[in-house]
Amino acid sequence: MKIPxxxxxxxxxxxxxxxxFVLALHSFIEAQIREQLDLLPESRYEYGELLDLYxxxxxxxxxxxxxxxxxxxxxxxxxxxxxxRNVLDSESQNSLSLLIRFCDATGLSVEHIDDVKALxxxxxxxxxxxxxxxxxxxxxxLQKELKDLREKNFINTQRISEYQVAxxxxxxxxRKLSSTLSELHQLQSRAKDRKEERKELRVEVFESHRxxxxxxxxxxxxxxxLEEYKSISDSLDIFKRMLHLSQSRRGFxxxxxxxxxxxxxxxxxxxxxxxxxxxxxxxxxxSLVLLKSLETYLIQNESxxxxxxxxxxxxxxxxxxxxxxYNHYLAGLMNLDAHLDVEYTTADHLLTKVCKxxxxxxxxxxxxxxxxxxxxxxxxxxxxxxxxxRSFLWAYGYSREDYIDKMIHRQGMKDSLNRKTRExxxxxxxxxxxxxxxxxxxxxxxxxxxxxxxxxxxxPKVVYDKVFLDEAQDLTMVKLFLLKTxxxxxxxxxxxxxxxxxxxxxxxxxxxIQLQGNTRIIHxxxxxxxxxxxxxxxxxxxxxxxxxxxxxxxxxxxxxxxxRSDSSEMADQTLIERLRFYHDQLDFEWDNLAVISxxxxxxRKGVTELMDINAIPYVRVDRDFDFNQNGVRIMTxxxxxxxxxxxxxxxxxxxxxxxxxxxxxxRANKVKTNLLYVALTRAMDCLEVIVKNGEDHIxxxxxxxxDAESDS
Numbered sequence: 001m002k003i004p005x006x007x008x009x010x011x012x013x014x015x016x017x018x019x020x021f022v023l024a025l026h027s028f029i030e031a032q033i034r035e036q037l038d039l040l041p042e043s044r045y046e047y048g049e050l051l052d053l054y055x056x057x058x059x060x061x062x063x064x065x066x067x068x069x070x071x072x073x074x075x076x077x078x079x080x081x082x083x084x085r086n087v088l089d090s091e092s093q094n095s096l097s098l099l100i101r102f103c104d105a106t107g108l109s110v111e112h113i114d115d116v117k118a119l120x121x122x123x124x125x126x127x128x129x130x131x132x133x134x135x136x137x138x139x140x141x142l143q144k145e146l147k148d149l150r151e152k153n154f155i156n157t158q159r160i161s162e163y164q165v166a167x168x169x170x171x172x173x174x175r176k177l178s179s180t181l182s183e184l185h186q187l188q189s190r191a192k193d194r195k196e197e198r199k200e201l202r203v204e205v206f207e208s209h210r211x212x213x214x215x216x217x218x219x220x221x222x223x224x225x226l227e228e229y230k231s232i233s234d235s236l237d238i239f240k241r242m243l244h245l246s247q248s249r250r251g252f253x254x255x256x257x258x259x260x261x262x263x264x265x266x267x268x269x270x271x272x273x274x275x276x277x278x279x280x281x282x283x284x285x286x287s288l289v290l291l292k293s294l295e296t297y298l299i300q301n302e303s304x305x306x307x308x309x310x311x312x313x314x315x316x317x318x319x320x321x322x323x324x325x326y327n328h329y330l331a332g333l334m335n336l337d338a339h340l341d342v343e344y345t346t347a348d349h350l351l352t353k354v355c356k357x358x359x360x361x362x363x364x365x366x367x368x369x370x371x372x373x374x375x376x377x378x379x380x381x382x383x384x385x386x387x388x389x390r391s392f393l394w395a396y397g398y399s400r401e402d403y404i405d406k407m408i409h410r411q412g413m414k415d416s417l418n419r420k421t422r423e424x425x426x427x428x429x430x431x432x433x434x435x436x437x438x439x440x441x442x443x444x445x446x447x448x449x450x451x452x453x454x455x456x457x458x459x460p461k462v463v464y465d466k467v468f469l470d471e472a473q474d475l476t477m478v479k480l481f482l483l484k485t486x487x488x489x490x491x492x493x494x495x496x497x498x499x500x501x502x503x504x505x506x507x508x509x510x511x512x513i514q515l516q517g518n519t520r521i522i523h524x525x526x527x528x529x530x531x532x533x534x535x536x537x538x539x540x541x542x543x544x545x546x547x548x549x550x551x552x553x554x555x556x557x558x559x560x561x562x563x564r565s566d567s568s569e570m571a572d573q574t575l576i577e578r579l580r581f582y583h584d585q586l587d588f589e590w591d592n593l594a595v596i597s598x599x600x601x602x603x604r605k606g607v608t609e610l611m612d613i614n615a616i617p618y619v620r621v622d623r624d625f626d627f628n629q630n631g632v633r634i635m636t637x638x639x640x641x642x643x644x645x646x647x648x649x650x651x652x653x654x655x656x657x658x659x660x661x662x663x664x665x666x667r668a669n670k671v672k673t674n675l676l677y678v679a680l681t682r683a684m685d686c687l688e689v690i691v692k693n694g695e696d697h698i699x700x701x702x703x704x705x706x707d708a709e710s711d712s
Contacts, residue, residue, distance in 0.1 A: 280522035282681035321623030477507035529557030648683035
């Protein structure tokens, strides 16, 4: 085969019918496999058998997920070949992505680099050429087909379970056939190389053929049994077509980096000489726009240093280490990691390092230990006193005049405080600060506050040319002031007040950040389907949220699903069954499935043990997580913040989470709602919530939202 000419012909076919293009791509891959196997002329194998032999040829080292994807793509080409089925634009894109992965795995991308790169460019051109509205219309057609099957009662839980059992039986038979075919191939190779042993090998070859015939007959019988569940098979095929953009990691990565028209417009509005805020609710892609703004800024400042102004590094900050890893992963996909003058870290890590250097502090300690140092008697718990200092006074830099004379409102705090109590708290504050100053041993919150007071009088030399800050709503006024002071110019930020889990007050006006006329709101939810978006908005509808933000979603998808269980064991069993369903029946790679558990390490540990018992590959999403690792993503509600996954299972079998006692009940419920709302909106295409029946008020509110959806 003349590969360069064939690859060029594939590019030409791409502009023709999608079905023809899929068949051409499949033919190229099959021809390459047959050529590399160097089979005997009389050997006849089905496509699945060829893949098994190909894996044997590579000693089992050929990527297993790629082999699975090739098998699934063969099913698509078969429906085109035998049923003349219409192929969606997005399915055609996926087939091309699969060919490129095959070229990467076999070395063709290196041997024919220019031709393969030209094929990769087709994917980018496709994304620009095909509007989102076309995908939307395709989904509406598929949804109607699925609705028709439901209305005819062709789909029910019992029949789906029966179908899965029959399907598994067929899979087991096919695995045995695959193993027998591999043995036969080895015997034929031995017979070819060792003529003197042919007589002895003939009996073994005959026995292998007999087993192959028997297994083939059993597979045919199993296939006939599956035909009884054609409506189930058809519904699964519809689901696959609805979700095929999210089944592979390549498809997921292509989607999360694609800007919508609205996002692109806001990106063009950013003026890097002024502070700028990108605002939007969950799913609107504000973090992507922020990352794209970093890319734009780096491109605009690639000119050589003329010595007019010292070139300083750029920093991209977010709130958690998990989000740092995620943003670094996205930056790698965008080739931004080639810029060595960009630092990715958390705001706290950066500020702690800088402030310790400024104040000459080596040792830090937890603020809760401070109460042991006080001799002051006050009518509140010691820990509540320390938290008042840490979470309010030091965090927001309020003066004695603000706190006592003006009696500033302590928004979100549990108990109101009279002037006399505030005077005692201020006295304790003064005592604690003197103790830390004397011993040169600071708490984190006082470290930032002390630096804030110092820099208000004597600003330091700037350290960064530009600060890009994600999740800005979770930083206190003092931290924002320090970051603004470290930047030579403007701060470019992304914020969502409806996701403000960690801080109750709006910190921007007092931090020196000027946002008048420089705030843009993204109104369209591009991440979540309409169904997920509607459920999430229904869940938070009873709470107060930022009135400027009224996000809408347009992308169609399947309904979200609620599973209720009377015990943790039943909930765990449901989770495993649904994970296997998405992987085995809907062809999702494990990497694109995520499990979000209650907000404590115990619940996450229980899920990981469950994965181990059931031999499901997984990785824990935490501060050390590498997004290039393979397996189901396991995380707590806290660690899910800011991330996106094609399929999410929210697994709530424990108490939702604990809250600090100083929060009022209203504030606590608001924080709980926000936390769970964030978790719901991590799902891009499919959302399933698994709960153990209980008395948690917020969880029951979520259950009632599912009930409202089923009634609509």
